Amino acid sequence: MTAGVTTYAELDARAAAFAGVLRRRGVAPGDRVAFHLDRGAEVFVVMLGILRAGAAYAAVDTQYPDARRDMMIRRSEPALLVTEPGWGGRFTGLGIDVLELTEPGPPGAAAEHPLPPVSPAQPACVMFTSGSSGQPKAIVLEHRxxxxxAVNPTLPALTADDRVGHVSSLSFDAFHFETWCTLAAGAQVVVLPRMPDLIGGDVQNVLRRRRVTAMLVPTMAVNHVVREDRDAFASLRILHTGGDVVQPATCRELLGGAFAGSFTNLYGPTEVSTACTAHRITDVAADAGTVPIGRPLAGGTIHLLGPGLDEVADGEVGELYAGGPGVAWGYLGQPALTAGRFLPDPWAGDGRRMYATGDLARRRPDGALEFLGRADDQVKIRGYRVEPREVEQVLCRHPEVRDAAVVVVGEDDNRHLVALVVPYDGLAPKQLRAYATEVLPDYMVPSSVLRVPQIPANGHGKRDLDELRRLAREHLRRAEDWVRPRDDIELYIADLWEELLAVERVGATDDFFALGGNSLLAFRLLRRIVKELDVRLEPFDVLSTSELSALAALIRSRKELLTI
Incomplete structure (x- = not known):
């Protein structure tokens, strides 16, 4: 599982031993045990040991800020926290029992403390997802x-010969595929760099070198990687994607290259155990504005309901309710919220429940579902109700648009739409607005179009809505405060930024990073300046001098030194 290899026999013995250690520490069936560990084989030992002891695990990612880490630990109310050697001091203020993991335990530890039976309805883990109050919700998932x-027959079956790439955060539900689907098939887990680090390098080379055959990759990462290298995933037998909206253009590029495996779009909130629908993507029409999320997984149900919880007709928009064995227990410590989102399923009976996802969808004539966005994303523009996702789909039908996101800025009567667009080539914002005017009612036409190099994603590979809104606000501010470049060097830098960042009308007071720049683009900027202006600059110069006029002044001073 790491640079070395852990066999299933070793994993079984070590997990059993660790379960014995937990029992000796007083962990009882029904307890929760949090762990804060680096990615690697020990994580799987600890998870299995916790489950064998009859407890539920709460994975707290080591990359999270201290405040969020501590909040997650407190919210999970653990009987014990397991962490790396030497890290125990980080948690002294939490008032909980801490176990620093050195060795999982002696081989006979489990025998000394017989392990309890575990039922399918017993809590297995606590996962966190964002909440409207700003406080994450703690979701309790059961073994069933x-x-x-893990064993759903709707999904392409893993085999014992597969090597499954582990790239996700331990706190993200994609980790269920990397863990439970893999272990259930007797396959191998291959620990790869975290997704942000992986996509910053040569993805195709890493996957081939590590002989990875199956992955679940966040949608935003697939959109980004395939744009740079459509054959990046060509070595995979199985590629799942999910977590956000996969773009039709991405699918066409991927399927038009060397990739010949199974490509599946998964949909499902954490509350329904990673996925509740799946769609095998085999081809995407040139004029398609969206990719379906498919049909329910085997054993599950999907109902599209109106405000009165009546089923809507095919082709009509309804809120998506998911039922079946994937529906979670509920939210830890939030009975009112649980009762409001986990409702009795009138189509199932027997006390079974369905989860109100808050997502809008419609069923196509062929039975496949189309995701249309969040119900609570709907806004009123000039008195009309608008779903931003619908506007995005229309924009993505333009042949020169690779990806798009639409956000709402302003308040009350000043509320309007801003489109952030990743173009294929030289598409001008005014061209896209003209297109939108032809195919959309005027109240749905974005008032402003901003070209961006990519749609920003958060650490889980989902759209970073806060960053999208920040970029939109910055774009509008720049339009008001624009300062004309004042000499040839400032004009050169402005043109270069417009090219690299896919923005327009860069001014002398603009900031490279505020416009959407990052360290990778900064290094491309550095190489161009050094080559084209014949001036000596270091990476630190570009990273620390991000305002255009200041960078121009630095270049002038360096060029003056060369002429002395």
Whole structure:
């Protein structure tokens, strides 16, 4: 599982031993045990040991800020926290029992403390997802939820010969595929760099060198990687994607290259155990504005309901309610919220429940579902109700648009839409607005179009809505405060930034990073300046001098030194 190899026999023995250690520390069935560990084989030992002891695990990613880390630990109310050697001091203020992991335990530890039986309805893990109050919701998943996803026959079957790439955060539900689907098939887990690090390098080379055959890759990462190298995933037998909207252009590029495996679009909130629908992507029409999320996984149900919880007709928009064995227990410590989102399923009976996802969808004539966005994303523009996702789909039908996101800025009567667009080539914002005017009612036409090099993603590979809104606000501010470049060097830098950042009308007071720049683009900027202006600059110069006029002044001073 790491640079070395852990066999299933070793994993079994070490997990059993660690379960014995937990029992000796007083962990009882029904307890929760949090762990804060680096990625590697020990994580799987600890998770299995916790489950064998009859407890539920709460994975707290080591990359999270201290405040969020501590909040997650407190919210999970653990009987014990397991962490790396030497890290125990980080948690002294939490008032909980801490176990620093050195060795999982002696081989006989489990025998000294017989392990309890575990039922399918017993809690297995606590996962966190964002909440409207700003406080993450703690979702309790049961053993049967994980099993429903791990062995579901709707999904392409893993085999013992597969090598599954582990790239996700331990706190993200994609980790269920990397863990439980893999272990259920007797396959191998291959620990790869985290997704942000992986996509910053040569993805194709890493996957081939590590002989990875199957992955679940966040949608935003697939959109980004395939844009740079459509054959990046060509070595995979199975590629799942999910977490956000996969773009039709991405699918066409991927399927038009060397990739010949199974490509599946998964949909499902954490509350339904990673996925509740799946769609095998085999081809995407040139004029398609969206990719379906497919049909329910085997054993699950999907109902599209109106405000009165009546089923809507095919082709009509309804809120998506998911039922079946994947539906979670509920939210830890939030009974009112649980009762409001996990409702009795009138189509199932037997006390079974369905989860109100808050997502809008419609069923196509062929039975496949189309995702249309969040119900709570709907806004009123000039008195009309508008779904930003619908506007995005229309923009993505333009042949020169690779990806698009639409956000709402302003308040009350000043509320309007801003489109952030990743173009294929030289598409001008005014051209896209003209197109939108032809195919959309005027109240749905974005008032402003901003070209961006990519749609920003957060650490989980989902759209970073806060960053999208920030970019939109910055774009509008720049339009008001624009300062004309004042000499040839400032004009050169402005043109270069417009090219690299896919923005327009860069001014002398603009900031490279505020416009959407990052360290990778900064290094491309550095290489161009050094080559084209014949001036000596270091990476630190570009990273620390991000305002255009200041960078121009630095270049002038360096060029003056060369002429002395």
């Amino acid at each position: 939820n994980l099993v429903h996803f």
